[in-house]
Amino acid sequence: MIKLVTFQKRVPSLTRSEFEQRWLTVHGPMAAVFPGLRGYMLGFSLDEGEPAADGIAQLWFDSRKDAQASYASDIGRRGSADASAWLARREHLLASEVWLTRNAPISETPFKLVFSVKRRDGMAREDFISWLKEQVTAAVAAEMGASQSRLSLDEAGLLLNSKVEGALDLVEGEGVHDALIELWFTSRRSAEEGRERFSAWIAATLAPQLSKQEDALLQEHVVVMPPAPAYGLDMRTFA
Template sequence: MITRFGLLTRKKGLSPEAFNAHWAQSHGPMAARFPGLRAYMQHAVTDKQQFGISHARGADWDLDGFSELHFDDRQAMLDAVSGEIFAPTLVDEGAFLEDVRLVACEKHKVVPMEFDGGPFIKRMTLLKRLPGVSPEQFRHEWLETHANFVRQWPNVLGYHQNIVVDRYHGSRTESAPYDAVPVDGIVEFWFRDKAAAAELYATDIVTETQEHAKVFLDTITPYFVETRTIV
């Protein structure tokens, strides 16, 4: 399975309300027709505060939404944006997007989210590795050491790691250079509410985890989001 995230910035002059209405009502049904699409979610940004994170925020990012599309593999993902069905979707982007950068990811469910019917909030976070830290080092520190820290956190409803394996900007089929899409991973974190999240971030284990982040992360850029399931 491959997960493609779109990192979306709304068109200048467009209100958040108009952006979200167009994304959900016009663009969503178009993208839902992609061949080979297994799932499609839209994550609308509701809060851009750093909220408990001691790291610097990434200067490259000021997002309004994340699209999330699932395909069986990378070839299926590329095929979906190579046919006739994709063409009107690309044209439609000009109506509500100023910029879209894309990352193809491997999803790792460190703490699987189980939707128990109770209230929850979701936060998505962009990670950029430190200069001098190789992609291989980043992968080891995040998928192994850091994940083991998070497994010890109390009252976490879910924690998924999406490690970037390819990047796109402009072209949807030709890889972009790292500097064009400077992100190495995307975190998905679920909490019961913001009060529970704030209480969690005051614990010693979270402090210890954030100390470990200094070993391999340059910037951490979180967003609280509201999710719409399209497919």
């Protein structure tokens, strides 16, 4: 299974509250019926002021080709047109997932930290992905107080084409992000404490191999429940 991650920043005409309500009640239902969609989560920023991303959407498909075919459909193009009309930032990542720890249903770990990273210039994608897997382990996540943890990795270097006109095929190229480090927490306080510790750990451990990094504190909302292995637990545990 492949996950499409989209970093979103609203247009200035929308307040953050208006953006969140629109994505939950208008755009979310549009995307929920994309062909081949297997799961859909919305995470809205809990950071004060103007965060770099107001939200991060995650949509699961069986493969990268299935994700692209979905966005190339009439329904997908209408969704892309709607998103583009209301977003000043819309950056995609097509990623595979590697769970480090998974111990609880979403309802018990609603606060999520996302750290996006981009490798330094001159470093091969395969080398970076392999190195990142060695560095970010279940033990490291546990040290930060995370209840669950996952790596989302762009192993293929293929970008989603989410335009509206013309033929829409996967594009080979460099995206803004190479990988996400995702950590879940049971409370906002524990998430904020984990953020401080993990930011310090990144500075000491990962920073020399990075050209860019970004973090966000989110509260997640289920639009379409992702199946296993996206969350790895029996769906009945999410009731």
